[in-house]
Amino acid sequence: VSNATTEPNKPGQIAGYDYGSPKLDASPVTLEELERLRETVGLTTDDERYLHLAAEVLVPQAEAIVDAWRQIAAGLPYLAVYSARPDGQPNPAYGAASKPRFIRWITDVCTRPLDQDWLNYQHEIALRHTRAKKNKTDHVESAAHIPLRFLLAFTAPAISVPQRLLEASGRSAAEIERMQTAWMKAVILHVTMWSRAYTTAENW
Numbered sequence: 339v340s341n342a343t344t345e346p347n348k349p350g351q352i353a354g355y356d357y358g359s360p361k362l363d364a365s366p367v368t369l370e371e372l373e374r375l376r377e378t379v380g381l382t383t384d385d386e387r388y389l390h391l392a393a394e395v396l397v398p399q400a401e402a403i404v405d406a407w408r409q410i411a412a413g414l415p416y417l418a419v420y421s422a423r424p425d426g427q428p429n430p431a432y433g434a435a436s437k438p439r440f441i442r443w444i445t446d447v448c449t450r451p452l453d454q455d456w457l458n459y460q461h462e463i464a465l466r467h468t469r470a471k472k473n474k475t476d477h478v479e480s481a482a483h484i485p486l487r488f489l490l491a492f493t494a495p496a497i498s499v500p501q502r503l504l505e506a507s508g509r510s511a512a513e514i515e516r517m518q519t520a521w522m523k524a525v526i527l528h529v530t531m532w533s534r535a536y537t538t539a540e541n542w
């Protein structure tokens with residue numbers, strides 16, 4: 339059994355997981371823009387410490403978190419099309435191929451430094467939701483593009499599902515609150531970064 343989901347910097351072990359890879363394009367977002375957004379969401383070094391603490395709770399349950407997100411999307415037919423085949427039939431190979439990368443993302447959110455590699459892979463994840471790169475990593479046929487409005491709206495379950503597990507972690511109330519807040523800020527920062535791939539430099 340591979341530990342690729344919990345060990346940092348093992349990109350080769352997950353198919354299509356290109357974090358830190360030289361074959362990625364550079365993000366159009368600069369480190370200075372990232373720093374301003376980090377300040378705007380209010381993600382402090384203290385939040386980063388609580389994200390590491392949250393990883394202890396969330397990483398062992400990461401597959402259950404991904405399953406819960408997928409259950410939400412599968413229950414809404416207008417979202418299910420983005421992982422189904424073009425004829426509407428299920429596409430289990432797509433779900434299976436992309437799942438380790440979703441799982442790995444939970445570790446990355448909690449532990450990766452906000453550096454150039456982070457920027458580059460955020461842009462890559464964003465492109466993989468759009469017609470530029472969706473379906474290409476796993477060589478599948480499915481809907482070509484996930485609309486920005488659904489990406490943004492899905493921020494709510496992306497935040498709340500892990501927050502519920504943090505709530506049930508048995509940590510002190512103060513620690514739970516800090517971990518939940520740090521997770522919220524981190525997810526909003528990620529999705530904000532992903533929005534860049536959907537628009538022009540001028541509008542972003």
Ligand code: HEM
Pocket residue numbers: 354355411417418420421436439440443463466467471472473474475476484488489490492493494496529
């Ligand atoms: C806050 C919102 C969202 C988060 C946090 C999120 C997270 C992720 C992550 C971590 C990946 C894997 C990226 C990688 O390749 O390393 C991914 C890919 C994917 N996501 Fe999302 N996602 C969001 C919104 C959505 C929505 C609304 C849908 C559609 C209902 C969706 C469908 C997909 C699909 C189909 C893939 C595979 C894309 C491909 O490479 O072909 N996502 N997402």
